[in-house]
Amino acid sequence: MRTGLSVRGVRAGYGRDPVLHGIDLDVAPGELVSVLGASGSGKTTLLRVVAGLHRPSAGTVHLDGDDVTAVAPERRRVGLVPQEGALFAHLTVAGNVGFGLRRGPGRRPAAAARGRVAELLALVGLTAEADRLPHALSGGERRRVALARALAPDPRVVLLDEPFSALDAGLREQVRGEVVAALRAADATGVLITHDRREALAVSDRVAVLHDGRLEQTAPPRELYAAPASARVAGFVGDAVLLPARVEAGTVTTALGAAPCRTADVPAAPLVAVLRPEELELGGADGPGAPARVGSVDFVGDAVLVTVLLDGRVPDRGTLLRVRAGTDRVPHPGDRCRVRSRGAVHVVPAVPGPR
């Protein structure tokens, strides 16, 4: 029965250096979960533990209910999509896709293998390229071949190791869309490793934020963005200013004034309010809100990002607020203004702060 991936209490490291400090992660059948973390946070190590390429010092890995912690990688039925695709240069597209069907647990009779290759090539839209060699493909096509190769033996989970990071920005979104659509069409269970918050928020059912070998929060993208559990997660998944805050009777008070609190379980003090650029509002100098002065104004196409300094503060990262404003009335550097939050405000514990 398909029950997906379950990682419990996994610790792992290199020699005496611990890297993962007790990871619990569940991925339901057909679900796509991103593991989002900075460089060195342990993403690749976690992926290698799930693939069977790195032995954890503690904890278990279950796939569809089977304990595979001690099972060899080739017997786990795990599909791997490596960073740059890593195709076999001497094999055609069809040869690459069919590679895992010739041996091991994915092995099938020749006719069935040919049928499966054709099915996968159609899934990733590369039927016409079946006889080409990898060097004659674009970067995006190579990623799609790598995905088809990983999916062909019908793996229990597909692990994608930053597969889009080497693509240039314009192509990345398109290829990502195609690859994720193919994963969804195959109803595959997937884990995507990434350090790109936009990517994680855009494509995943849930995002697991990894920091220094610990999962800080695992939640659907919208929840992670709107209700981060810590200041670090808040800053990691989006632009945010953190202002010291007090909560009393459902009201948050910060330097910007009072606003309703939307945090479900308000943590113990000390607290900071998480204020995203689109949650702040700029007004004229005599309107409501805290008095401030406009610093810089950056045009970003559909909006402007305005940096403002609250009166009486010295400029540092805690007092410079970023406000997303419309392009109809663009303020100028030096203008006096007022700033307040647009609606209800989210609070998190004041420590530890973002790094």
Ligand SMILES: Nc1ncnc2c1ncn2[C@@H]1O[C@H](COP(=O)(O)OP(=O)(O)OP(=O)(O)O)[C@@H](O)[C@H]1O
């Ligand atoms: N083979 C190894 N031997 C010793 N230390 C290693 C080895 N591989 C990784 N490390 C260390 O383990 C830590 C986590 O590395 P890992 O590659 O899992 O992080 P990551 O989040 O995938 O980083 P990146 O995004 O840079 O790939 C790092 O401090 C790294 O230096």
